[in-house]
Amino acid sequence: MTDRSFRSILTGSFSTPCAENPTVVMMEAGYAKAGIDARYINCDVKPAHLADAIAGAKAMEWAGFNCSIPHKIAVIEHLDDLAESARIIGAVNCVQIRDGKLTGNNTDGKGFLASLRKLTDPKDKTVFLLGAGGAARAIAVELALAGARHITIANRSIEKAQAIADLLAKNTRCSADAQAWPEGLHIPEGTDILINATSIGLGNRDALPPIETDSLGNATIVADVIPNPPMTKLLREAKAQGCKTLDGLGMLVNQGIIGAELVVGATLSAEIMEKTLADIFGVQD
16 A cells, blocks of 8 residues: 555546445445545546546546446546456456556456356356347456356347457357347246346336246346346246346445455455445345
């Protein structure tokens, strides 16, 4: 640790406005438990002011910051270096500042991977991925780098799904294919891991991706990236069919832990961060 250990460490998020940000509460609870004199500040940064915000963070000697949409791609031109997965994904959500040098990382997929590994190792597994947005892209890259055998990406726009499949083919050893997502999508037999990487179900416990629910039992593990509500309708349906399920809270916690390791060089308590989110979202033991 540099002289930052003698004063408050500034970290934060360049994002769109949010009245109550669970990530802020979670991160500060993690810092407090670890005895780290740090603050995690949520900043509303307009796209036109991104360069000024980055220059300000650097001038004020922030340890680093997160970026949410719409800054994940635009931030890259202001950085000095990129971690491997961020380079492949083509998006950054976590920036580490060391000795005036800005390094971009992407913790979206890493957070999911760390959560998934509590249930299974993705090596040699067959994955069926719903969606082709930023989260899907990051998850697909991390699973491929971790040794997944094959990944199928389903999306309403097959062109976007194909772009991810091509990305994996070019940069990893994982085979991949893309398919259109019709109403009542059938989950194929022999699927090891089914992942909902869309926003369907966010804030709506009764929303369900348009899939053939009777085919959920064809997957061994069903995961959802949505943290609120933690037990989405997709996960409830999958659990009823005997699948192992994985909610989005673990991904959110692990993103925070990985980001803190990169930015402040400390490992935060997963237990206190999980409890903080459980309290926020009203999760019952």
